[in-house]
Amino acid sequence: MQLAISILDQSTIVSGGDAAQAIQETMEVARLADRLGYARYWLAEHHNSRSHAGSAPEIVIAAIAATTRRIRVGSAGIMLPHYSALKVAEQFRALEAVGPGRIDLGLGRAPGSDGRTAYALNPNAGTAADNFPAAVRDLLGWLGDGLPEQHPYRDVRASPEVPTVPEVWILGSSDYGAQVAAFFGLPYCYAYFITDGQGCAEALAVYRDTFRELRGQKAHSAIGIYALAADTQAEAERLFASRALWRLHRDRGVYPPLPSAEEAAAYPYSEAELAKVERMRARAIIGTGEQVRARISALAAELGVQEVAILTPCHDPKARRRSVTLIGEAFGLTEALTPCQQEPA
Structure with a gap:
């Protein structure tokens, strides 16, 4: 099976920019990905963040x-513990009316924010995460599976009742999400970019070993990774420096806007920080389009996944679009488009 290549977007806020620019950049890259032939465009959810505009x-x-x-x-994903399962079902049914047969509903359990913000979103946040499997059951029920016989809201219908339904995914960075996805017979995506791959192979094994085939759907797995391509290896490494500096801040519990490559070059790193950045660079999937394609293909084969969603936060919007284009070309995505699907020249 050919590897499907998609994009994960956090609507990153960059230094010197603002959230409105981040959303507009998301829109522009999504249209580019559509023209290039990427499989999916997924949007993350974060709250009370100076780093991400995707609330x-x-x-x-x-x-x-x-x-x-x-x-x-x-979505990659809707943080279901914040919300009513019925409301999410109705939102994504409405989205199916906007883009029939093209909507994905990725679900997550993490807060996507700090604890205080989680309570601001849902006063029952202390127990909501524990009820995640029940909320997934209810959501699937309102999307077409039907609710259990004794469910108190069994007769409530999720509207609008349109001909198509979203494709539901479970997202996670531990084997908990893998177990939920397997139990409900849903596709699963592991957030490799969050853990740097730690625990990924184990979670995917749990998913495959415990998957229940429901609705005629086979086990289907993906990973979300960080990757960046440029015309040269040196340029890719220069651009990566801003991501590395942001990760240093994140590891200290600070979530600032993404710094520029120039800001990263001028930063007064300690010896320990320089060593950490070097370890990040050694692991990072960066380089020319062909180099990135080879690394992604090898990782996907090693983990046995059918899809890869690529996250590329980049301070320079032109460099980010260039990365998206180079990776798409390296994977030959445009070859999959029919003439009627391609944009006119």
Whole structure:
């Protein structure tokens, strides 16, 4: 089976920029990904963040679905413990009316924020995460599976009742999400970029070993990774420096806007920080388009996944679009498009 290549977008806020620019950049890259032939465009959810503008992915999904032609568009993910399962079902049914047959509903359990913000979103945040499997059951029920016989809201219908339904995924960075996905017979995506791959192979093994085939759906797995391509290895490493500096801040519990490559070059690193950055660079999937393609293909084969979603936060929007283009060309994505799907010259 050919490896599917998709994009994961956190609507990154960059130094010197603002959240509005981040959302507009998301929209522009999504249209580019649609033209290039990427499989999916997924939007992350974060709250109370100076780093990310994606607090309401369902809103931006609607805008992207309305302005693209063929790419699947969805969430990676909706943090279900914050919300009513019925409301999420209705939102994504409405999105199916905007982009019929092209909507993905990725679900996560993590707060995507700090603890205080989680309580601001849902006063029952202390127990909501524990109820994640039940919330997934209810959501699937309102999307077509039906609710249990004794469910108190069994007769409540999720509207609008449109002909198509979203494709539901479970997302995670531990084997908990893998178990939930397997139990409900859903596709699963592991957030490799969060853990640097630690625990990924184990979680995927749990998923495959315990998967229950429901609705005629086979086990289907993906990983979300960080990758960046440029015209030269040296340019890719220069651009990566801003991501590395941001990771140093993140590891101290600080989430600032993404610094520029110039800011990263001028930063007064300690010896320990320089060593850590070097370890990051050695692990990072960066380089020319062909180098990135080879690394991604090898990793996907090693882990046995069918899809890869690529995260590329980049301070320079032109460099980010160049990365998306180079990776798409390296994987031959445009070859998969029919003439009617391609944009006119």
